[in-house]
Amino acid sequence: MNEKTIALITGANKGIGYEIAAGLGALGYSVGVGARDEKRGTDAVDRLRSAGADAFLVPLNVTDDASTAAAVRLIEERAGRLNVLVNNAGIAEGWPDNPTSLDLDVVRRLVETNVIGVMRVTNAMLPLLRRSAHPRIVNQSSQVASLTFQTTPGMERGGISGGYTPTKTYLNAVTIQYAKELQGTGILINLSCPGYVATDLNGFQGTLTPAQGAVTAIRLATLPDDGPSGGLFEADGVVPW
Numbered sequence: 163m164n165e166k167t168i169a170l171i172t173g174a175n176k177g178i179g180y181e182i183a184a185g186l187g188a189l190g191y192s193v194g195v196g197a198r199d200e201k202r203g204t205d206a207v208d209r210l211r212s213a214g215a216d217a218f219l220v221p222l223n224v225t226d227d228a229s230t231a232a233a234v235r236l237i238e239e240r241a242g243r244l245n246v247l248v249n250n251a252g253i254a255e256g257w258p259d260n261p262t263s264l265d266l267d268v269v270r271r272l273v274e275t276n277v278i279g280v281m282r283v284t285n286a287m288l289p290l291l292r293r294s295a296h297p298r299i300v301n302q303s304s305q306v307a308s309l310t311f312q313t314t315p316g317m318e319r320g321g322i323s324g325g326y327t328p329t330k331t332y333l334n335a336v337t338i339q340y341a342k343e344l345q346g347t348g349i350l351i352n353l354s355c356p357g358y359v360a361t362d363l364n365g366f367q368g369t370l371t372p373a374q375g376a377v378t379a380i381r382l383a384t385l386p387d388d389g390p391s392g393g394l395f396e397a398d399g400v401v402p403w
């Protein structure tokens with residue numbers, strides 16, 4: 163059995179997720195690279211290993227029950243537990259997406275990945291997380307999801323969105339509920355807002371590098387036992403709900 167701190171990062175084959183894996187790998191964690199495409203995942207694992215990280219592939223499509231169950235079995239056999247889960251995988255299909263004209267099938271796919279995918283993987287991994295010391299869960303949110311920002315003139319981020327943005331607001335809301343249910347278990351669960359990061363998700367229009375976008379998730383993945391739970395954070399501190 164692997165005695166190291168074991169982390170799983172979903173959607174870690176590229177973008178911010180890859181940099182979260184690189185950052186935790188540099189801290190000495192054994193990093194499971196969640197990837198729905200084995201080739202893309204294997205390439206990422208190779209790059210992380212070349213940089214000195216203890217990385218391993220976890221084939222994982224977060225919208226698929228069987229794939230998620232297989233990922234649980236893989237980590238169980240490898241380590242018997244999971245210390246850190248970073249729910250990073252996400253899609254922004256159709257964005258920017260005015261609610262009056264948006265394809266409702268796109269909404270279903272956004273919810274399936276950005277909300278239900280997080281809940282599916284979290285619930286499936288919880289037994290492994292409960293077996294570890296200092297378990298941490300990080301859900302990848304966004305500053306655009308803040309209702310305060312959306313409703314305060316001058317603070318809006320990202321324009322009108324009926325699809326992508328509300329999925330992250332739902333994720334915020336459900337993460338609060340997880341934090342309440344898991345209170346007292348030692349599991350800390352928080353939300354990370356990476357900022358506007360240049361990745362495939364936005365056609366590389368973002369102004370931050372993926373490594374800069376990974377900073378908050380890495381901090382939340384490595385919180386001390388007296389750290390917060392149920393919070394919404396960015397690099398500079400707390401984000402208003």
Ligand code: NAP
Pocket residue numbers: 172173174175176177178179196197198199202222223224225250251252253254275279302303304305355356357358359360361362363364368
């Ligand atoms: P990205 O480069 O497009 O990476 C997204 C990752 O998620 C990819 O690895 C992708 O895999 C994976 N993914 C998508 N659907 C999946 C599924 N069903 N199962 C497993 N993996 C899946 O985007 P990113 O910018 O790094 O985004 C990472 C997270 O940060 C997302 O949750 C996003 O909403 C959030 N975020 C990003 C920004 C930003 O400015 N970029 C801002 C706020 C929040 P494939 O390679 O196979 O597609």
